[in-house]
Amino acid sequence: MTYVIVHALAPIFVIMLLGFMAGKTKMVDNKNVSLLNIFVMDFALPAALFSATVQTPWVGIVKQSPLILILVLAMWVTYAAIYFLAVGVFKKSPQDAAVLTLTVALPNYAALGLPILGSVLGEGPSTSLSVAVSIACGSVLLTPLCLLILEREKARQSGENTRSTMAMLPVLMWRSVKKPIVWGPLLGVILSAIGIHMPELLLSSIKPLGLSATAAALFLTGVILSARKLKINSMVIISSITKLLIQPAIAFVIVLALGLHGEVAITGVLMIALSAGFFGVVFGNRFGVQSPDAEAVLLISSVLCILSLPLFISLTSGL
Template sequence: MLNLIVTALLPVFLVLALGYFAGKRKLVDNQNVSSLNVLLMQFALPLTLFVSIAKTPQTVIFQNGPLALVLALGLVITYAVVGWTQRKFFGLSLGDAAVETLTIAFPNFASIGLPLLLPIFGPQAALSVAIAIAVGSVTISPMTLALLELDKARKADTGHSVSASRQFLIALGHSVRKPIFVGPMLGLVVALIGFHLPALVATALGPITAATAGIGLFLTGLMLSAQTIKITGDVVFGTTVKNVLQPLLVFGLAKLLGLPPAIAAQAALLTAIPAGFFGLVFGASSGTKTPVAGATLIISSVSGIVTLAVAIMLLAPK
């Protein structure tokens, strides 16, 4: 078991540390990471998810429907509760609350999912990670983009011309046109219609898809190096929800729905992954900088060394 934990976690946190070191030493600019973000979110990750899903047999896709359901419930419930808490108890503005809520509710599937699950569950884990990212991309990501658009309109005093519901629909339309959504959805269509993806396609895309996990981890470490750490009650709350309560919620939902132990274990381990950087990226693109989200990202990632090790001990196949 110790060897399994080390095998799963060492590559993850080593590359995170390399990105952090590069940013702190100014070897790579940690303030302007848009180019790396474009590489990951518009090319490497969408292509990796497309290939992973498109190569999956139709029957396997249907078998993973319950995993998608329990992940969707876990992410949306967490998002709703945390978002309400940010506004009601911590007094964050609409934009800041949206960024912090997405940081907490959307685990770092993009960077940590593949290198974490592959050593534990094998090659089929790539589909689970793709499903997890797709679920977050079509549920809580559009919600966040809509809230940020609404907050920007209110600050500019232009919200009177467009209703909140209309702005939400506009933001939703923008979100579903992004490569991070189109890639996995296109792969899903290919798989469901039973089209056999030529091996040459996967081979041709191999150089960039093979680098996806490393790029994501390095980028996360780079972004962490630019954050200021100020531990507040909100940061402690967010880290506890993300690293402990969300995986417990998802595991409980899986048991309640009567899902097989293997699916319950994968769902819980996926949501045990620390906070993700999508919130910071979305916030930066709309001009919203939320210090509490950066601190939550750091504390969640660091404490994830312990919480992920515990999750692997409890959930990995014996």
Template sequence: MVTLIITALLPVYIGLALGFFAGKRHLVDNQNVASLNVLLMQFALPLTLFVSIARTPQRVIIENGPLALVLAGGLLIVYLAVFYVQRRVYRLSLGDSAVQTLTIAFPNFASIGLPLLIPIFGQSAALPVAIAIAVGSITISPLTLALIEMHRAQENQHGQPASAARQFIVALGHSVQKPIFIGPVLGLVVALSGISLPAIVGTALGPMTSATAGVGLFLTGLMLSAQPIHLGSNVVFGTLVKNVIQPLVVLGLVLLFGIPWQIGVQAVLLTAIPAGFFGLVFGASAGLRPPVSGATLVVSSVLGAITLSLAIYVWAPAH
């Protein structure tokens, strides 16, 4: 089991450390990471998920249907609860609350999912990672975008803002047009149709897809290096919810709905992944950079070495 934990986590934290080192030493600009983010989110990751899912047998995809339900429940329950706390307890603005809530509720699937699960479950782990990203992309991501748009409308005082329902629908429409959503969906269409993906496709995309995990981890480390760390009760709260409570919520849903354990353990391990950077990316595009979100991202990622190790030890299948 110790070997399994090291195999799963060592590549993750080496990649994070290299990105962090490069940012701190100013070898790479850690303030302007838009280009690396585009490389990861619009090219490398969507292509990787497309190829991996398209190669997955139809039967395996159907069997993983309950995974989407459990992940959606776990993400939404935590999102709504955390947003309420941010607004009512910590009194953050609407926009800052949205950024902080997404930072906590949306694990870093994009960067850590593949390098974490592949050593444990093999190449088939690309499917649950794709499902996790897709679920977050059509649930809590557009909800966050809608809240940020509401915040901007209120700040700019451009008359009466559109209804929350309309803003959510517009944001949802935008999210499903993104490559990070289209890639997995196209892969699902190919796999469910029974079409065999030509080997030449995987070969042609190989140089790009093989770089996905490394780029994702490096980018996350780079972003961590630019975040100030000011510990406070909100940071502690966010880290506790993300690293401990969210996987326990998902575990409860797995047991409640009688989800097969092979699927359930993947859901638990995925939601045990530390906080993600989507909240900071969404916020930066609107001029929102709440320090608490950066600190939460850093602390959650650092403590994730301990909490992820415990999660793997307790729930990962023995090899």
């Protein structure tokens, strides 16, 4: 099992290392990555997420409702706890806290979901469907929370937000929904729900763009990290422990509370037990927000999940 985990993590580190080296050697300007960020956030990732959700049968999504409940509850509880801890205790700015909490709360479904789940449950249509549903949950039901906060603070800094957050909520929601990273997967879910099938020619046309998404995002993350210094502090330690141990434990408790067993229960816990995803760091960069804590958690969790994942694989073996 350790070999499987290392094998799944290897591409992540290799591609991030290439990005890191490109930034350090100035092959890529690591101080100005706006063009690469636009490609990742407005084209590659939206295309990948749209393709994943629009090709996921609505009947299959409905059958995965227990999995969706596990994932959403575990992500929302973690997001709320880390955000208020970062803002209330460690006095982080709302932008920094939003990027950090998205990094902690949203597992790396895109890069690690299929290799890890496939090694435990076996590769097949049901495994692919579970991973697609997990990606859709994170994209549609969690990332907008981060975008709302980033848009709110952007409006405040520009002097637009003179009203309360609740009064500004419709405007902030509209700004978030307008972004391809949100409406891409959301449109896919809607089309799947109403039974509209995309022409094969269209899906084939955007497939290369979607295939480049994870690699481009990891490369961009490496470039961003090359301009920073790794800093370990109390917030980073707490966030890393939360990502690796507490959040999967929350998912495990939810599974027990709901009395779930079998494949759905195992999938719910293992998807949450994956290392932190790169969305938070990439989102923050798009808004000009640098979060050294989020970057540190991303690296630490990616390394230490080699130890934490076998623990939760063992725990779920009896479900």
